[in-house]
Amino acid sequence: MKYRRLGKSGLKVSEIGLGSWLTYGTATAAETAQACIHKAYDLGINFFDTANAYNNGEAEKVMGSALKSYTRSSYVLATKVFFAMGSGPNERGLSRKHIIEQCEASLKRLGTDYIDLYQCHRFDAETPVEETLRALDDLTAQGKVLYTGISEWSAEQIADAASISKRLGLRPLVSNQPIYNMFERYIEREDVLQASEREGMGQVVFSPLAQGVLTGKYKPGQAIPTDSRAANDKTNGVINSYMREDVLQVAEKLEQLAAGIGASLSQFALAWVLRQPGVSSAIIGSSRPSQIEENVKAVELKLTDDVLAQTEAILAEVREFAPLR
Numbered sequence: 001m002k003y004r005r006l007g008k009s010g011l012k013v014s015e016i017g018l019g020s021w022l023t024y025g026t027a028t029a030a031e032t033a034q035a036c037i038h039k040a041y042d043l044g045i046n047f048f049d050t051a052n053a054y055n056n057g058e059a060e061k062v063m064g065s066a067l068k069s070y071t072r073s074s075y076v077l078a079t080k081v082f083f084a085m086g087s088g089p090n091e092r093g094l095s096r097k098h099i100i101e102q103c104e105a106s107l108k109r110l111g112t113d114y115i116d117l118y119q120c121h122r123f124d125a126e127t128p129v130e131e132t133l134r135a136l137d138d139l140t141a142q143g144k145v146l147y148t149g150i151s152e153w154s155a156e157q158i159a160d161a162a163s164i165s166k167r168l169g170l171r172p173l174v175s176n177q178p179i180y181n182m183f184e185r186y187i188e189r190e191d192v193l194q195a196s197e198r199e200g201m202g203q204v205v206f207s208p209l210a211q212g213v214l215t216g217k218y219k220p221g222q223a224i225p226t227d228s229r230a231a232n233d234k235t236n237g238v239i240n241s242y243m244r245e246d247v248l249q250v251a252e253k254l255e256q257l258a259a260g261i262g263a264s265l266s267q268f269a270l271a272w273v274l275r276q277p278g279v280s281s282a283i284i285g286s287s288r289p290s291q292i293e294e295n296v297k298a299v300e301l302k303l304t305d306d307v308l309a310q311t312e313a314i315l316a317e318v319r320e321f322a323p324l325r
Contacts, residue, residue, distance in 0.1 A: 002299045013046065014045045014046045015281055034062070052085060057106075114146060173201055178203060178206070181214060182315055193276070
């Protein structure tokens with residue numbers, strides 16, 4: 001495994017991280033989820049990402065239980081706050097009340113004294129950014145949170161938050177968690193990468209394999225494998241947006257290109273994401289330990305300028321792909 005600094009902070013995270021969205025606590029049995037987490041740790045992955053909203057806290061419980069086996073200082077544990085955790089008017093968003101209360105709830109579910117990276121899961125237009133940033137700073141001062149970040153904020157929102165933090169003398173945000181893969185590249189087009197770099201923030205990207213489409217398991221003109229995420233009614237809502245014939249045809253061409261350099265499509269897709277210097281970690285999901293064993297090999301794969309040019313030519317066929325945001 002290789003490690004990169006999280007933005008300009010001193011924290012180092014594995015180039016491949018393990019996430020729990022749509023898997024742990026939901027579609028993957030607890031025993032299998034624990035096996036995946038243990039395999040990831042054994043392979044050198046130190047960055048583990050979850051969120052309070054993933055299956056209403058169940059993913060945090062699974063992640064925390066599995067990581068109990070290891071020395072707390074040996075891994076980086078990330079979770080998030082924003083989405084509704086109840087029906088009440090204050091049980092969602094980024095108000096001080098919701099952030100503080102959900103941090104305490106996440107700590108209990110995770111079974112830990114502190115969260116390494118606490119992230120705002122989305123932008124909250126109904127709460128002043130200053131209120132959100134002060135709450136995060138207070139949690140950091142209390143030692144309950146070590147670093148703070150955001151997810152899916154625009155370049156303008158990132159710049160505004162950084163300006164407020166500097167004006168108030170608050171600890172800076174160190175990361176952004178956007179969707180980023182060969183099909184969904186808005187962070188390149190909409191200056192998110194540039195804004196983040198200016199403010200010292202690293203990207204910990206999710207869905208780098210486009211919900212499994214960039215693994216080669218889904219083929220154009222063929223039925224969806226019965227044991228896949230796309231065939232599971234609990235998890236196929238997101239992946240369905242990728243299940244287009246043109247997208248699957250492009251994935252097949254990319255798989256052929258990957259084979260030409262001795263790599264699997266998933267390794268190729270992850271190496272493509274990691275080619276971006278602003279990316280600190282690519283977060284994968286996994287329902288089997290063998291998937292993690294294959295994916296971590298991506299950190300050794302270097303893509304030449306010629307291969308990258310061929311990749312762009314293939315991807316040009318789906319430039320109008322609509323983002324999942």
